[in-house]
Amino acid sequence: MSAGNPDYRDSGLVFPKGFTFGSATASYQVEGAAAEDGRLPSIWDTFSRTPGKVWDGDTGDVACDHYHRWESDLDLMAELGLDAYRFSIAWPRIVPTGTGEVNQAGLDFYSRLVDGLRERGIRPVATLYHWDLPQPLEDAGGWPVRATADAFERYAEIVGSALGDRIHTWTTLNEPWCSAYLGYGQGGHAPGRHEPAAALAAVHHLNLAHGRAVQALRATSTGSPEYSVTLNFHVPRGEGPDAAEAVRRVDALANRAFTGPMLKGAYPDDLIADTAAVTDWSFVREGDLTAIAQPIDVLGVNYYSTVTVRMWDGVSPRETHDGHKGAPEGTAWPGSSDVVEFLEQPGPHTSMGWNIAPEALEQLLGSLGEQLPGLPLMVTENGAAFDDAVTDDGRIRDEERTDFLRRHLTAAHRALAAGVDLRGYFVWSLLDNFEWGYGYAKRFGIVRVDFDSQERTVKDSGLWFRELAATGVLPR
Ligand code: IFM
DSSP states (O other): OOOSSOOOOOOOOOOTTEEEEEEEOOOHHHHHOOTTTTTTOOOHHHHHHHHTTTTOOOSSSSTTHHHHHHHHHHHHHHTTTTTTTEEEEOOOSSSSSSSSSHHHHHHHHHHHHHHHHTTTTOEEEEEESOOOOBHHHHEEEEEEHHHHHHHHHHHHHHHHHHHHHTTTTEEEEEEEEEIIIIIIISSTTTTTTHHHHHEEEHHHHHHHHHHHHHHHHHHHSSSSOEEEEEEEEOOEEEETTTTTHHHHHHHHHIIIHIIIIIIIOOOOHHHEEETTTTOOOOOOOOOOOHHHOOOOSSSEEEEEEEEEEOOOOSSSOBOSSSSOOOOOOOOSSTTTTHHHHHOOSOBOTTSSSSSSSSSHHHHHHHHHHHHSSTTOEEEOOOOOOOOOOOOOTTTBBBBBHHHHHHHHHHHHHHHHHHOOOOOEEEESBBBBOOOOOGGGGOOOEEEEEOTTTOOOOOOHHHHHHHHHHOOOOOOO
């Protein structure tokens, strides 16, 4: 870790020329128009309509109404001086049944969006899957079955052919950790299943979908896009006599279950051993690992907070503070849930209850740089939810969020200074939006959305980020 201001509250740091400053959103979280122009339900439509699953019964039916307001939202991005916009494509708009007919109206929407971005000089960074699986695919088994990876490959061919002449960066998956473990193990995310073996099968089929999609996008894109995947890396801190063992187990499940096959062509032996009582991994077929390990141009890194882990003594009440609210009967840690415990993290925290630890971002980027030499990195999500207040003059003085961004951008800069090949930083999120199980109760935006009027107001953090994007220098 570098020396310097110990609290990571720097200013005046100069980012390299060409460093990307962008913002990110995801389809179900912002678009709304859930039943328009041929879109059919995804697993998140079903889940959010299931009583008790999402705070206050919120759904993405309207969200930020971005589907109708995309032009003014792009104008807003241009006013903020963003270099790039990371959005996701809703699979249920493109192939509404998952395997059937292609919906041209869905492709047209993203085609207009991409053109609109390019007209404004903003690079389109498109994610194919940010969790909105067409419901019929879940009805047929979801990510635990191989056919979902087949359907994803076809979907990738379709979007590659339609948009691959204009996309700057293709990202196959966003945070497959969440799709697999929260969706099928712990149950706090759609489809809300609690099946540890299915969660591990989902890990593999998501990995396979990634590799097949990279190949399909490469075969169909006529421009010269970059290819990437975004992972939400866990930074585990160990406690207790077997701290290293607890850290190793969490790292295997959360990080190396994806980087192993995607970037090194193999599942880690220790992951297979740790999960042996849950599954025999027979869903991995010959040729899969070759299909998965496709070369990519950049690795997307999402980072918010750390976890503190300890081997459980088997006697005291087991602690499960891994930062994700889920069903009590589920676990996001198949094979390790009975041996590892997640301790409550010391503050300060954001309003998600996540601890603020910028030094861990520096550590993570440094460690990835060492593990994956030659692979450029991009922070594709980082940001914070706080309970914003609008003052009488209409301003949102979200000092805590600006402070969070400052500290994490300082961490990113320190990683750069240490030689990490970091290409950019996307703030999560452009807009307050549908925060999954927390509905609209948690606000991550640098732009406030009034969900009654749909009015957008740039928060003070957004003005600060605009200055950063304009100058490339960390503002005061
Ligand atoms: O809102 C999410 C996003 O969809 C994926 N990464 C984490 C964010 C905050 O929880």
